[in-house]
Amino acid sequence: MFQQPHKSLIAKWSNQILLLCYLIFFSPKLAQACPDIDGLVDMNCDGQVVIAAFGDSITYGIQDSRGLGYPGRLAERFPNTLVYNLGVPSENTYSGRTRAAQDIAAIPAPDYFLVLEGVNDYWYSGHSTSATRTNLLKIKAYGSLGGGLGILSRLTDVNRTFQRTWVYDVNEAIKQDSKINYYSLGKGILSSDNIHPDAEGYDEMADLAEAVMIEQGLLHRPSDIDGDGVYDFKEDLIGTNKYAVDSDGDTLTDSEELFTYHSNPLSLDSDADGLSDVYEVRTLGSNPADSRPGSPILQTIEVIKQ
Ligand SMILES: [Ca+2]
Ligand SMILES: [Ca+2]
């Protein structure tokens, strides 16, 4: 009877010690990185994570009693992430190739571009697995145009005898190119129409997509040589020094300036009001990126000056 509270007390303290170690060694850096959102990497470091799910009726979500499809389920799981369902029922990859270019131009650059298409190519006159593969690789490539990850999926299984061989052959053809293996979920995910998943099946698809996105994001996280949380390509883009955590030497790190204070990491006085960024941040608590005397602390200083 006495051991249980004692044990939980130790557990409580060790948790607090662990939390303290975490805060001391990791938290400041993590909090200021080209920040992950909902556990997903902001691959292009534009301040938002965008998932675009491209495909046919299986992406759209036909036969889903919840009307969400697997992309809608991802939106539920990643509430701070923008999710686009780019599913068009009945589409084949020949049409998909053209549409992908248009769709990508119409949405914010995706960090994760999920592609699942090809089962309808069976009905395309003169279809071949190599042409389908070529189309899919073209579609997937649009996903990386804005700095994101294109992720190709193997087709879900079907319960139509005449189409099963086609699905199997396409999956064999794209085996090396695909990261999400929906085929592995088997026929158990299918609804009564023998081709679309049911609600539970879409749940399983979302489980798989979620796991692969997290894994691929970590595998492909962009390089950050100086470890200041701003990816190298971003530093090259804005002109900061990717080998130094504080490019302008004012003791505010590049990531603090970019993501916390929104000041200029290459200027000692971003808003040119005569008060240095570090003085505004550390002493005045005012906004170093806004010269308007709107903050209470700035007004106080002005009164003192008069
Ligand atoms: Ca992004
Ligand atoms: Ca960096």
Ligand SMILES: [Ca+2]
């Ligand atoms: Ca600085």
Ligand SMILES: [Ca+2]
């Ligand atoms: Ca200033």
